Amino acid sequence: MLSPQDQLTELVRTLETRQHVFATDPLLITEKLQNEEGTPIQKLHRRASRIDSNGNLARVLGKIDGRIKGIMTLMSVVWCVSGFLGLFTLLQANVVNFFYVLVCLLGFHTIMLVGWLVLTLMNQSKQSSNWFANLVSPSYLIRGKDDVTQAAVNLYEQQLEHSGMRWYLSKFSHQLWLATLTGMLLAIIFLLIVRQYSFSWESTLLSDQALITLTQVLGWLPSMVGFDVPDNAAIVQSRLVTDALPLSIARQWASLLIGSLLIYGIVPRAIAWVFCALMFRRKKMRLDTNLPYYQKIINFWQRQVIDADDFKQTPAPVAPKATVSSGNKLVALLEYPSEQDNWWQAGLNHDHAKTVASTVENFGIVDDREDMTRLTTYLDTHPVQVILGIHSQALPDRGTLRKLDQIAGHAKHGLAVQLLGSENTDVDYKTARYQQWQTALATRQIGLVDSHEPSPASNVNK
Known part of the structure; x- marks a missing residue:
């Protein structure tokens, strides 16, 4: 039979392919292990143990x-x-x-x-x-x-x-x-x-x-x-x-x-x-690291291993910079609440925003199917630009990106995304999760709001 460590690793693989919800997010554990030392087998064992934190x-x-x-x-x-x-x-x-x-x-x-x-x-x-x-x-x-x-x-x-x-x-x-x-x-x-x-x-x-x-x-x-x-x-x-x-x-x-x-x-x-x-x-069973599931993880860990002499790293995709219009806007949070009040003001720094009065409608949190229906119905009847706040640690999985595509399809004056960090802290631009969002937004040509510049005052209708 497999060793106890191999059994746990294989059980994690089986459950993850079945969309099981673990005690710890496997994607976060995989990212943290990228810079740790060890052979692929050792890191896979370590990954399984940390995912099974309870x-x-x-x-x-x-x-x-x-x-x-x-x-x-x-x-x-x-x-x-x-x-x-x-x-x-x-x-x-x-x-x-x-x-x-x-x-x-x-x-x-x-x-x-x-x-x-x-x-x-x-x-x-x-x-x-x-x-x-x-x-x-x-x-x-x-x-x-x-x-x-x-x-x-x-x-x-x-x-x-x-x-x-x-x-x-x-x-x-x-x-x-x-x-x-x-x-x-x-x-x-x-x-x-x-x-x-x-x-x-x-x-x-x-x-x-x-x-x-x-x-x-x-x-x-x-x-x-x-x-x-x-x-x-x-x-x-x-x-x-x-x-x-x-x-x-x-x-x-x-x-x-x-x-x-x-x-x-x-x-x-x-x-x-x-x-x-x-x-x-x-003849004892060994963990088959040639399976696509394990190869994908191992390739992710080895992605930063380069040869400085003859290897040129391909630039990571970068989302286009969002252009915030001076017209009416609708701000909403995707799935997670924000720890910051008036979080959208950091993105309202357009050149002529100081001279043009803008009306900002706060929609609240968009989470379930009922929220999506209410939002798309509103967008179909109101020509506004949507500024969507997303927590920087949110996972860009298929469900989240499907919601993003649906909102972009109904926003008549365009969609801009603003990544939000914790309270009184900026977004960590060095994390792999931030780069995943950059890649997803670049693929869809959805602009990313630069939230570092000072913002003008805005009118908010709740």
Whole structure:
């Protein structure tokens, strides 16, 4: 699966493409990160964390991840307990058939391990993760109809369908087998401590020599790491035993049973688990920064990186300077209120404005559809010039620009835009947001009012 940072970054991408309203404006965060140091991946991670300033997205992802890991842990515990109880039931008699117990311990396990190895070498186990994906499907683990929960669930389901999940599934399968074998090992050690067993073997077809050879072959690897192996006399003496064997012989068989479980059961499974973990790490999902969404952000951050020797930066578009007429005017604010009284007076600095009396009609704030209808109806019947005040930090998105175009289409004597800063402060002309407004106004050939010159007095009708 993706790392937690990559998951959060990808969740932000999914939600932003669905027009989700975040705790912090993504455009502001993107602009602030433009001059910060770091690789594109680091800055994308930083951007996602800052957009999720209230931690809501991270909490939803953490809840899903925690429940998936909880199910896997619970299954491992259940498998360990089942292995313990299974072997505990198997070793109830005082005289135990050694090879029968060994086949019960390692027979099915060995078949499954060899089968997994064959399927892995044949590369035919890709479709075996369907049951696992259904078992831990996030749609069953977390309930929620909000867009954040739904997007997080879809993100996890996409990860479960990734090709690298075959190694994650194999790793989990080996983990369950290791839990089972560990439970068996604990049961054997516990029972051998609290009870005294005798071990025997019996066969209709195999002779004593055949069983001696089989035991020596079976005990070769355990004997290499220090486990005892019964000698030839002990093997022959253990055939068809119904009463207690000498304690020394019983201990040799018990040592070989524990050694066989470790060497032929737990160790191969552990090696397979490590191999799958390494392969999963190698095939692990990575954030695809080649997606258009990420490329657009990265290109924006790299826009100011130039070569001083042979690169000539293209001049940024500049809006034409507005010509404020001496006739009747209508002033209005777009979506946001102004912190300044009579904000429009800074723009009424026309050369002959001192000699020509102007009437200024204050329309107020234009925000919703009803305000737009009332404004366009007024403009259709009154030949006035419109001075539109826009807060300099307002976002020039499609909805705002659509309103701007509609007002410009109905203003018979033209439209001029005046960008407004905070109270007692000027507009910050160095911000990327101000340049975005310059570009939008230049594209539409809408004039921008210069609000630095002193303004004449005006008559206001409210």
